[in-house]
Amino acid sequence: MGTPPEHYGNPFGEQRALAAGQSVVELADRAVLTITGPDRLTWLDSLTTQALTGLGAGDSAETLLLNPNGRIEHAMRVVDDSETLWLLIDGSAREALAKWLDRMRFTLRVEIADRSDDFVTIGSFGDLGLPVAVSHEIPLVWNDSWAAVARGGHQYSRAEQHPGATWNYRESLVAVDSDLSDFAASGSLAFEALRIAAWRPWFSTEVDDRSIPHELDWMRSAVHLSKGCYRGQETVAKVHNLGHPPRRLVLLHLDGSEGALPEAGAEVSLGEKVVGTVTATARHFELGPIALAMIKRGVDAAETLAVASDVGAIAAAQEVIVPTDAGAEANVPRLPRLGAVKR
Template sequence: MADPHVSRASSPSPLLALPGAVDSAAGSVDHGVAWHYGDPFTEQRAATTGVAVVDRSHRAGIRLAGDERLSWLHSITSQHLTALPDRSSAEDLVLDIAGHVEQHFVLTDLDGVTWIDTEPTHGAALLDYLQKMVFWAKAEPTASDELAVLTLLGPDLEHGALADLLPVPDRPYAATPLPGGGFVRRMPWPGEHAADLLVPRDQMVQWWQRLTAAGAAPAGMWAFEALRVEAKRPRLGLDTDERAIPHELGWIGGVDEAGAVHLDKGCYRGQETVARVHNLGKPPRNLVLLHLDGSADGRPEVGDPVVTAEGRTVGRVGTVVDHHELGPVALALVKRTIPADTPLTAGPCAAAIDPDSMPAQDLFQPGRAAVDRLRGR
């Protein structure tokens, strides 16, 4: 069993004691934080038209100290970190030797310490990997439940009493210290107006009270997940499987591109697959948005197959959620060659690919162009 002090908060969030709070389902990766506070669609609307605050305090935390922490992390992960400015953040991946995604995390470097937060069930494995890779580097990764994540969503984040309360940076991934400890970082997703607050865990309830008093509506993970699915941002372990590679998931790009894989950096484990797909090939699957038949009896579950009318399995279901405007939707990894208008089934539901979610297929590939020139094409 994973170390509970690393994989998730050791006890349910104290915010579950708030009026109307409904815990995420037992067995869910989000169990221990609120799924909603009694009116999930109103909570979603608040996150798109006003401002909402979501308890994500079950995120696993790692503290990384040491003078060589960024250069060392740069050498073993997919993101370019050697020139990361102080008080800046990035998304990053750990890949296996074949280029499959093993870990996805967000890091913030602030005043001499790098703070890492990741999925609640992946913290132990990520910490174990980092500790095994230290060797002689001046880098010290340790488990930390010191900071808890609260996420703010909505256009009113930058107006009124909240703007007076919080020093939210304008630039995505920038971070600003908070009075009393912790920091606020701007995020480019799941919507245009998003920020994470990493606050001292023993101050989490007080911060929640300040935020709601300043106008933020309490919202559960249902609201966060609905907007994340709409934005087509994958979540490790839900929207990925053991075969997933970064190109399939939209994680290609540096910090300025809101990606997790920089294409112009030195060698790291799995880089050969990233370079080969980028220069010569195409990913075998694409992450797409599925619209589900709301009249069906039930919903698909994570890992269910996506099947054609002929019974051929062409994909895998990821996150499934009911969206306040789109209805029941899901993320899915489907074969790249499947046209958007192909009739599909996902679990008990008829399903259709949102054509706007299909990645462009005609991107310029420098390696392929060079091969074509050599062959006189």
């Protein structure tokens, strides 16, 4: 693993080529774990947010590992080949996730292996004819389901046309010694700009130690609301049915007049009050400077915010991803408190 090139000299051109399915992006910062054994699907299903028991050979899914309080600890992009479950993950989670999974095997018939050194992960939009690795006659390709609400999932966004509706992203595993010289390359900044514009959350950027799936609209692709029990399920159900997520992901359209782009981690303010943090920024070839930010749920969606930068505060208009009233889907009326005075 390493750090993927940010660009090859033409960031906007690389974005256009990547979006059009004319180039690929090498994701050198990704890792690959495998789970083998007859219990692999039922076992991971019991631990994580997605329904995996019905996964067929070649099928893709996305699932989250939560802590007992429902906060996100890991995100996994999974492909099954009928004998092995392949986990495509962010490289920063490689060691911690492998160790945790190994500890949770108990007497079940599963084995964990780290295959990161054997493969390179290549991102693309559509099938470009890459020399994809094959396992048990199944190409090792993960197809992102972000374009629509996955079975058992839920979308909080009320956008008439979700910007992820045309998202046909995939990640392919290729052997480390594969010759990719015939494929045009885009840098990681190209993928990041397209991802931000599609409102697509990512573990290594949007998740902190407080994140729950609802805040990111990640229940759209990674949470099955009617599957069996798993760690953190109580919080998922309670917030979805009765409560509201404390924060919400928002797309910010940044004032580009100063030519500055804030960094991830920059404070987002409303007046004198800090209301959130930028998680990722990009210069998009059509939208201009944009950012994803996590802000407090109660911030009025019509307010113009300010983002801290090296050149001072940058004005930022909100585009709502998760509405301020997201959650409470069960519509259970609030009961008056005992002893409350009626007026």
